Amino acid sequence: MLIVKKFGGSSVADRERIFNVARRCVGDYKAGNDVIVVLSAMGDTTDDLLALAKEINPNPPKREMDMLLTTGEQVSVALMSMALATMGIPAISLNAFQVAMHTTSSYCNARLKRIDSERIRRELDMRKIVIVTGFQGVNKYDDYTTLGRGGSDTTAVALAAALHADACEIYTDVEGVYTADPRKVPNARKLKEITYDEMLEFATLGAQVLHNRSVEMAKKYGVQLVVRSSLNNAEGTIVKEETTMEKMLISGVAVDKDVTRISVVGLKDKPGIAFRLFDMLAKHDINVDVILQSIGRDGTKDISFTVSQDQAQEAMDVLKNSQKQLTFQNISCKSNVAKVSVVGAGMATNPGVAAKMFEALYNVNINIKMISTSEIRISVLIEQDEADAAVKAIHDAFRLGE
């Protein structure tokens, strides 16, 4: 078997943990498997490097940022290879250049395009454990790029797809994907399986177990993933196209607190207004999430929408600067809101999920400000300080802990 194993930064944070990972890899290797290990930078290295850059230049050139950030993963792969060497296990570390992981040209947020597999194959054929830097690539200018925060998951999935691996295991500091955040909801249950689509909803909802691009890629190439803990041997959660073991109506409740609501009041109620407003935001690369438009009255209407907190100020500025053109009377912004969502592939074919969720909120007297839905998700916007209570109430109503 060819196994790709990815370990996050906390799993290689110090000497002891590096040896712990090394031992796990050796187990699979000695059982006769080919093993590729993808690593993130140790502990908070990436954050520390970002902070260091800002000390030198508050607005660092993106190319140089990638030169800096890619060093983090290079440290962990070299140390891992050294750890394996002390155990007498043949291993080799490779960075994005040595593998040849080709990406798009944009620095700091590049996308993987193609991976050359020859070098890795050659090393595996010599019975070496191959340790690859996560998160990084090379663009057409022969410069380093990075894949966006948390991008090592995507590296692992891409390698598994390119080399037709038999297994792709993502090791992290939690045991898998839960029905809710186990730190907040004590009876949250670990899921045995979850579909790619459900996982994608979770990933974008702030349950940051997997980088969402890695899930997109796994879905596209049919790479089955296992998310599990690097610290124990507990069974993890399998992420795949269709789940069979648990025909769950709802698989979990997720919360996103990084939400700001912006309300634009008194827009002219005529064609093209919504287009102009959102076009303006799109041109500034501002991502809009939930949108609500009121019914028109006296020739005017209101539009509210949500953005992430770090884009709120820019969104406000952009709109205020075009108040005349957009014809609104006033604009306001509220940051202490949260988005709580139920996710479940089963809801597409089962009525009554929304009613049950709203009832659960009503029972604990929580007011809903906005609602949005997809085929497999229902989200509500509520006051942020009510978010934990809301998650618990919904989790109980759907009996997810049982």
Ligand code: ASP
């Ligand atoms: N080290 C990078 C980060 O912290 C990539 C990763 O951890 O996946 O974002």
Ligand code: MG
């Ligand atoms: Mg990291």
